[in-house]
Amino acid sequence: MTKPELEKKIFLHLTKVDFSTSDEMKNIFKCSEYDLMDIIKNNTKTNSEPLGFIIKNDETTPTRYSIEQTNYLTIHNQVENYLKGINGILSLFYRNLSSQSNLLKSDSDKILNLNNKGKTIFDNISLILDRIQQLSFLITYYKSMDKIPKNMISKADEDHEKCLNMYSKIIKKLKSILMKEKINQEVIELYLFKHQFVVNHLNSSI
Incomplete structure (x- = not known):
């Protein structure tokens, strides 16, 4: 699976669930830890990257990832x-x-x-x-x-x-x-x- 394909699958998956963990997504997509976290990092919303559409909640264990709900x-x-x-x-x-x-x-x-x-x-x-x-x-x-x-x-x-x-x-x-x-x-x-x-x-x- 190419990275663009994986990225789209991650996005579509997160739109269908309240949140997901890295282990869950690795199991679902059969991808490497590196590819998964690289995509998540590049698309996570932060103060320096306000256009990112993935929300990271590291106050939970394990860390939860979700899609920002927006109109x-x-x-x-x-x-x-x-x-x-x-x-x-x-x-x-x-x-x-x-x-x-x-x-x-x-x-x-x-x-x-x-x-x-x-x-x-x-x-x-x-x-x-x-x-x-x-x-x-x-x-x-x-x-x-x-x-x-x-x-x-x-x-x-x-x-x-x-x-x-x-x-x-x-x-x-x-x-x-x-x-x-x-x-x-x-x-x-x-x-x-x-x-x-x-x-x-x-x-x-x-």
């Missing part, structure tokens, strides 16, 4: 705020990638040689793509479970389209930069799309 208006606001908030930082990343070719040197067809600044840029873009996918998945889930009020259905459709458009916009911009630098796209793809939920590729039809 669709909260998700709508998250989509609006997140997509607006990333424009500035993305523009900065694009400028750095376009103006500093030394960030994008490839040693071979399989290895991408990035300096520290290059790694930071690509890691952050990867996380942005990851978060957009998460928001898109949440919208799809709420729609499939009829958890969206009738007066918000059109907003949900708009939110989903905004996520897809932003994802597509980022991919197209990266493709244009990569074509300019003549870097093997598959090398960039292997480095960039390493986070959960990210399933699209640079050479896809987006």
Whole structure:
């Protein structure tokens, strides 16, 4: 089972129960402790990661994990705020990638040689793509479970389209930069799309 598949199964499982423990989920999904806890850590709501959708209760033994109960208006606001908030930082990343070719040197067809600044840029873009996918998945889930009020259905459709458009916009911009630098796209793809939920590729039809 791939990590994206496991992440979706964890999310769907937690939506159907009041809470679950790591041992329960390991038994259900037959996965490793490392993969399970890595996914939980990346999606847990904290002060520094307020958009996480898993709630961790470590006041119990064993620790309990659950999905934060929220209405669709909260998700709508998250989509609006997140997509607006990333424009500035993305523009900065694009400028750095376009103006500093030394960030994008490839040693071979399989290895991408990035300096520290290059790694930071690509890691952050990867996380942005990851978060957009998460928001898109949440919208799809709420729609499939009829958890969206009738007066918000059109907003949900708009939110989903905004996520897809932003994802597509980022991919197209990266493709244009990569074509300019003549870097093997598959090398960039292997480095960039390493986070959960990210399933699209640079050479896809987006």
